[in-house]
Amino acid sequence: MDTMSFVLFGATGDLATRKIYPALYNLFIEMKMPESFSVIGLGRKEISNDIFQGLVEKSLNTFSRNSPDNADTMKAFLSAFRYSQLDVNRKEDYQKLLQLVVQREKELKLSENRMFYLSVSPEFFDVIALNINESGLGTTEGWKRLIIEKPFGRDLKSAQELNENLSKAFHEEEIFRIDHFLGKAMVQNLEVLESSNPYLQDLWSNHYIANVQITANETVGVEERAGYYDHAGALRDMFQNHMLQLLMMIATQLPKRGDASTDNLKKKAIMESLRPLQQEDVIHNVVRGQYVAGKSKGDSVVAYTDEPGVAVHTHTETFVAARLWIDDLFWNEVPFYIRTGKRMKEKSTRIVIEFKEPLTKQSIEEDGKMANLLVIEIGPKEGMFIQLNKKNNKGELEPVRIDCYSNEKDAPEAYEKLIHDAMNGDSTFFAHWDEVEMSWKWVQPILNAFNDNLIPLQMYEAGSYGPTGSDELLAFEGFKWLLDSTTWNSASTIKEEEYAYPTSRK
Numbered sequence: 001m002d003t004m005s006f007v008l009f010g011a012t013g014d015l016a017t018r019k020i021y022p023a024l025y026n027l028f029i030e031m032k033m034p035e036s037f038s039v040i041g042l043g044r045k046e047i048s049n050d051i052f053q054g055l056v057e058k059s060l061n062t063f064s065r066n067s068p069d070n071a072d073t074m075k076a077f078l079s080a081f082r083y084s085q086l087d088v089n090r091k092e093d094y095q096k097l098l099q100l101v102v103q104r105e106k107e108l109k110l111s112e113n114r115m116f117y118l119s120v121s122p123e124f125f126d127v128i129a130l131n132i133n134e135s136g137l138g139t140t141e142g143w144k145r146l147i148i149e150k151p152f153g154r155d156l157k158s159a160q161e162l163n164e165n166l167s168k169a170f171h172e173e174e175i176f177r178i179d180h181f182l183g184k185a186m187v188q189n190l191e192v193l194e195s196s197n198p199y200l201q202d203l204w205s206n207h208y209i210a211n212v213q214i215t216a217n218e219t220v221g222v223e224e225r226a227g228y229y230d231h232a233g234a235l236r237d238m239f240q241n242h243m244l245q246l247l248m249m250i251a252t253q254l255p256k257r258g259d260a261s262t263d264n265l266k267k268k269a270i271m272e273s274l275r276p277l278q279q280e281d282v283i284h285n286v287v288r289g290q291y292v293a294g295k296s297k298g299d300s301v302v303a304y305t306d307e308p309g310v311a312v313h314t315h316t317e318t319f320v321a322a323r324l325w326i327d328d329l330f331w332n333e334v335p336f337y338i339r340t341g342k343r344m345k346e347k348s349t350r351i352v353i354e355f356k357e358p359l360t361k362q363s364i365e366e367d368g369k370m371a372n373l374l375v376i377e378i379g380p381k382e383g384m385f386i387q388l389n390k391k392n393n394k395g396e397l398e399p400v401r402i403d404c405y406s407n408e409k410d411a412p413e414a415y416e417k418l419i420h421d422a423m424n425g426d427s428t429f430f431a432h433w434d435e436v437e438m439s440w441k442w443v444q445p446i447l448n449a450f451n452d453n454l455i456p457l458q459m460y461e462a463g464s465y466g467p468t469g470s471d472e473l474l475a476f477e478g479f480k481w482l483l484d485s486t487t488w489n490s491a492s493t494i495k496e497e498e499y500a501y502p503t504s505r506k
């Protein structure tokens with residue numbers, strides 16, 4: 001890998017502390033960092049290099065998956081770190097930064113490869129990109145790259161404006177938009193799932209698939225992020241980015257591992273085939289919800305509107321579910337259901353593919369017989385299972401699962417994989433502009449309908465599976481959300497406890 005400078009805006013912030021330093025350290029001890037590199041942290045605070053290195057060390061002691069117990073390794077790692085005070089709006093600070101970058105390039109004999117990581121509020125993205133350009137920081141003999149965090153805009157127009165501004169300083173292939181869901185191990189596995197399993201290839205179409213369900217439920221509420229979340233809501237925070245990326249990944253026909261540009265084309269093709277929603281259709285295809293007081297893991301929790309920092313009469317949604325259709329040859333007539341919510345009964349991010357009875361074209365549950373399923377568990381458990389039917393000792397049909405769960409305790413985190421890919425210039429698992437733009441385009445009528453209050457805000461109890469409208473969405477086509485523990489108890493011989501501890505982990 002090329003030697004380089006890693007210039008981190010927002011070096012004193014939460015994301016840097018919890019994710020970025022641990023990721024760099026784990027890459028370092030696994031020999032995945034360049035032979036020589038410099039890290040320059042930036043923030044408004046005036047702190048010395050020693051204090052900065054102390055902050056980084058503290059972050060590793062608290063958050064690193066590989067325990068930083070070797071003093072020599074730690075010393076070698078920290079020796080790469082320097083700090084420079086910078087206010088994003090002060091041009092002279094960029095000149096000071098340029099001097100430091102060049103000085104470290106000389107001291108460490110680095111090529112002029114520069115990675116700029118913007119771990120700051122999105123309102124600063126364009127001013128930083130502009131100043132990188134104007135200050136000369138972006139004029140290098142090597143490569144320059146920009147990593148940016150979400151959110152990328154708050155609607156179609158602002159995303160387009162932001163992209164236009166970034167494009168003045170960076171080419172599309174130099175911009176790495178992080179969507180951390182794309183760094184999750186099972187999402188990266190989707191690529192090979194179909195291509196390396198011929199039997200799935202044959203089943204991967206509307207002939208055999210009844211519906212696809214994509215869920216990202218969380219037990220946490222808004223936590224300390226009301227300032228951001230109450231202006232964003234579940235649609236912007238999760239749906240427009242993570243959920244639609246999951247949809248693109250699962251729906252893409254991937255004959256074999258492509259490169260970033262072919263994978264991007266395939267994802268784009270899915271978005272192009274996604275049936276647009278007219279504003280008047282939103283009410284029939286989208287459910288928005290907000291949690292009221294309830295129980296989370298046995299503890300009483302307050303309603304969203306009683307969370308600190310949330311406006312009392314807010315209409316911000318903490319839950320959203322939608323029915324989507326992909327009008328292409330493979331997926332025509334297969335509904336995709338997506339839901340995501342906070343303060344749900346359990347934390348689970350998963351994709352469920354329900355197969356149908358080929359003769360009836362329906363999924364069927366009769367005499368104990370359950371639909372065949374392929375379930376991809378993205379988090380917090382990582383693994384997958386296939387659900388089939390077998391006869392038990394009483395001669396009754398019952399569902400069984402063939403599962404495979406990851407037992408890797410110290411598997412690399414999403415940020416590690418993504419930062420490593422960006423260092424290698426591989427943008428496969430990043431959100432490309434056309435995907436982002438098409439996602440905003442698809443979501444925009446929903447944003448408008450929410451803004452105009454055209455869609456009822458359905459209340460759901462904290463610790464539940466969301467508002468009733470979410471179940472009705474699937475019931476319309478004769479389906480239901482699968483694998484919610486209540487569904488299992490009522491419809492199958494598989495008990496909730498079995499679900500909680502997959503067989504391979506017992």
Ligand SMILES: NC(=O)C1=CN([C@@H]2O[C@H](COP(=O)(O)OP(=O)(O)OC[C@H]3O[C@@H](n4cnc5c(N)ncnc54)[C@H](OP(=O)(O)O)[C@@H]3O)[C@@H](O)[C@H]2O)C=CC1
Pocket residue numbers: 009010011012013014015016042043044045086087088089118119120121122149150151
């Ligand atoms: N935290 C998280 O879990 C996640 C964060 N993100 C995104 O990552 C980005 C960073 O978030 P997070 O770390 O939580 O934010 P924090 O508020 O914790 O940190 C913000 C950082 O920006 C710096 N900063 C603020 N104003 C200026 C300025 N005028 N000039 C220079 N630096 C400034 C702060 O420096 P100082 O402390 O010196 O003022 C600090 O280092 C955001 O885009 C967020 O949306 C995305 C996903 C998850």
Ligand SMILES: O=C1O[C@H](COP(=O)(O)O)[C@@H](O)[C@H](O)[C@H]1O
Pocket residue numbers: 218237238349379
């Ligand atoms: O991006 C976000 O994701 C998290 C959920 O991520 P996970 O990896 O823990 O599943 C969510 O809590 C947060 O609101 C959102 O901004």
